[in-house]
Amino acid sequence: MKRNIAILASGNGSNAENIFRYFEGNEDVAIALILTNNPQAGVLERARRLQIPARVMTRTEMKEPGALVSVLQEHHINWVVLAGFLALIPGDVVRSYHRRILNIHPSLLPKFGGKGLYGDHVHEAVLAAGETESGITIHYIDEDYDRGERLLQAFCTVSPEDTPESLAGKIHRLEYYYYPRVIERELLSADE
Numbered sequence: 001m002k003r004n005i006a007i008l009a010s011g012n013g014s015n016a017e018n019i020f021r022y023f024e025g026n027e028d029v030a031i032a033l034i035l036t037n038n039p040q041a042g043v044l045e046r047a048r049r050l051q052i053p054a055r056v057m058t059r060t061e062m063k064e065p066g067a068l069v070s071v072l073q074e075h076h077i078n079w080v081v082l083a084g085f086l087a088l089i090p091g092d093v094v095r096s097y098h099r100r101i102l103n104i105h106p107s108l109l110p111k112f113g114g115k116g117l118y119g120d121h122v123h124e125a126v127l128a129a130g131e132t133e134s135g136i137t138i139h140y141i142d143e144d145y146d147r148g149e150r151l152l153q154a155f156c157t158v159s160p161e162d163t164p165e166s167l168a169g170k171i172h173r174l175e176y177y178y179y180p181r182v183i184e185r186e187l188l189s190a191d192e
């Protein structure tokens with residue numbers, strides 16, 4: 001059975017590209033769509049370069065009942081991967097793709113999760129709190145943002161010399177290693 005993944009991203013999209021490269025040449029898994037809510041997102045340039053179909057949908061368009069589900073169905077999507085996606089996933093999408101929407105959060109949830117805590121804000125908050133470790137959390141999503149069944153956490157140290165940029169670098173290294181592997185594991189085990 002062919003698994004078609006849509007990656008939803010609002011920013012630079014380095015995770016999206018990393019996931020694409022991991023599955024490149026895989027006959028059973030394809031990155032079939034890149035979807036963003038941000039017409040300026042770097043991920044669109046990556047999609048062009050990598051020749052992945054891309055689509056921009058504003059938050060307002062996404063709120064239209066059934067709109068996002070029908071875009072996903074149009075592209076025969078059976079898995080959704082969030083990679084730095086900053087818009088809320090509508091409830092009908094969460095229900096239609098139950099246990100098929102994965103998210104990565106750049107902290108050790110439940111610490112430093114929730115409203116306003118995304119991207120560099122997370123790293124700034126971790127440093128301001130004087131934490132000695134941080135990391136990533138990969139989880140399924142439910143209708144509440146950073147909630148849902150946790151699949152993996154991976155850790156890195158935080159030193160007093162760290163800046164939001166250096167911490168983001170450590171976090172990205174963990175993300176690039178673990179996210180594609182957890183996605184692969186979930187895809188294969190769900191469809192066995």
Ligand code: GRF
Pocket residue numbers: 009011012013014015016083084085104105106118119171172175
């Ligand atoms: C990642 O750190 C992700 O965990 C967070 O936003 C960042 C996105 O980075 N939610 P990129 O766009 O994949 O480079």
